[in-house]
Amino acid sequence: MHTFLGKVGELILKGSNIHDFEKLLVSNTRTYLKGSKAQIKLFGGRLYIDCEDEEAERVQFALDHLLGITGWAEARVCEKNIEAIKDAVMEEAKLCVANGATSFKIEAKRGDKSFPLDSYGICREAAAPVFDSNMMKVDVHNPDCVITVEVRERVFVYGLSKKGRRGLPVGCSGKGLLLLSGGLDSPVAGYRMMRRGMKVECAYFHSYPYTSEQAQQKVEKLAEILAGYGLVTHLNIIPFTDVQMRIKERAPQAFTTLMLRVCMMKCANMISERIGADCLITGESLGQVASQTIQNLTVTESFAEKPLLRPLIGVDKEEIIATAVEIGTYETSILPYEDCCVLFSPRHPILHAEVESASEIYNSLEVDELIKEAFEKREIKKFEA
Numbered sequence: 504m505h506t507f508l509g510k511v512g513e514l515i516l517k518g519s520n521i522h523d524f525e526k527l528l529v530s531n532t533r534t535y536l537k538g539s540k541a542q543i544k545l546f547g548g549r550l551y552i553d554c555e556d557e558e559a560e561r562v563q564f565a566l567d568h569l570l571g572i573t574g575w576a577e578a579r580v581c582e583k584n585i586e587a588i589k590d591a592v593m594e595e596a597k598l599c600v601a602n603g604a605t606s607f608k609i610e611a612k613r614g615d616k617s618f619p620l621d622s623y624g625i626c627r628e629a630a631a632p633v634f635d636s637n638m639m640k641v642d643v644h645n646p647d648c649v650i651t652v653e654v655r656e657r658v659f660v661y662g663l664s665k666k667g668r669r670g671l672p673v674g675c676s677g678k679g680l681l682l683l684s685g686g687l688d689s690p691v692a693g694y695r696m697m698r699r700g701m702k703v704e705c706a707y708f709h710s711y712p713y714t715s716e717q718a719q720q721k722v723e724k725l726a727e728i729l730a731g732y733g734l735v736t737h738l739n740i741i742p743f744t745d746v747q748m749r750i751k752e753r754a755p756q757a758f759t760t761l762m763l764r765v766c767m768m769k770c771a772n773m774i775s776e777r778i779g780a781d782c783l784i785t786g787e788s789l790g791q792v793a794s795q796t797i798q799n800l801t802v803t804e805s806f807a808e809k810p811l812l813r814p815l816i817g818v819d820k821e822e823i824i825a826t827a828v829e830i831g832t833y834e835t836s837i838l839p840y841e842d843c844c845v846l847f848s849p850r851h852p853i854l855h856a857e858v859e860s861a862s863e864i865y866n867s868l869e870v871d872e873l874i875k876e877a878f879e880k881r882e883i884k885k886f887e888a
């Protein structure tokens with residue numbers, strides 16, 4: 504039998520809505536553990552999961568991906584007396600030392616007010632054997648490890664805790680359509696919105712045979728990784744070769760990339776309408792490439808019929824890469840298969856386009872019908888955590 508404990512994060516701040524947020528957090532946890540016998544409960548700002556040995560790995564995956572907790576740990580459950588607590592603390596201390604800790608502190612929470620010792624008394628008694636055995640020194644300000652003792656209807660003792668994924672539980676902030684390319688940025692953008700509680704659906708535009716099947720598989724893999732956090736996502740795969748060829752034939756060379764972005768927006772409008780998305784999401788970051796100057800971003804945005812969210816707009820590449828590594832999309836994103844934009848990119852792209860001239864160029868493409876066909880021919884794949 505294993506007991507895991509997650510610390511509930513930001514939703515504590517949500518006042519009277521807190522019960523809805525808590526319910527969502529529990530139901531999201533259930534989704535990860537669908538079909539398992541794990542027991543899930545939430546009270547006192549803690550998520551408790553009891554499970555059998557064979558399900559422990561699944562629970563760990565869930566807690567490692569669940570959005571809305573600040574940390575989690577496997578806890579020891581011991582009898583409700585100070586001797587049992589001391590033994591459990593000692594076992595946790597050994598684990599901390601094995602992980603390189605040289606200093607510790609104990610935090611006690613006495614939810615059960617009938618317990619004879621108060622929090623201070625629990626800390627003092629439980630720390631003594633660790634301290635006396637010279638395993639670690641006490642450091643209340645900056646300890647290497649914190650061992651927590653929670654006395655509730657059961658007693659939980661835990662030391663090494665893992666970082667949780669702060670934010671809001673997915674499902675409390677509407678739905679967005681993420682334009683997901685195979686690059687580094689857009690998966691991180693999607694993850695950021697999920698962390699604010701948004702359900703994220705995905706759209707990928709491909710230009711087979713100019714883009715390879717591997718490029719598409721890469722995007723599918725990214726959607727699968729994102730579903731690990733968002734619980735479920737549908738990837739809309741849109742054949743954009745005809746649209747792209749039309750742009751190449753008719754648009755001034757300097758405008759081809761920008762026109763491609765505009766056409767993607769047009770098609771994304773249709774998908775978002777169909778799926779009931781509240782907004783569009785891209786991985787754009789100010790100044791990162793030629794199509795992302797403020798003027799060009801303004802042009803792209805002027806074609807969006809829903810709010811266009813760009814969670815990475817002020818984030819630099821290094822930070823984006825750090826997040827990509829942390830969420831596990833980095834290795835996939837850096838695979839070399841090119842997405843459609845690279846093959847058709849002009850040598851000297853326009854840097855400061857204007858909405859008016861861009862609209863004229865767009866109209867001269869007479870591409871609406873082709874975009875609609877692409878929309879209708881889209882394929883949808885479902886990914887689940």
Ligand code: ATP
Pocket residue numbers: 681682683684685686687688689690706707708709767784785786787791792794842843844
């Ligand atoms: P990324 O790393 O996300 O590919 P990028 O820095 O390469 O971004 P661009 O290629 O200019 O930037 O793309 C800007 C944004 O447009 C992307 O973040 C993504 O949201 C969207 N986008 C680009 N290409 C595609 C595509 N083939 N399918 C879907 N969305 C795309």
Ligand code: MG
Pocket residue numbers: 684685686842844
């Ligand atoms: Mg890209």
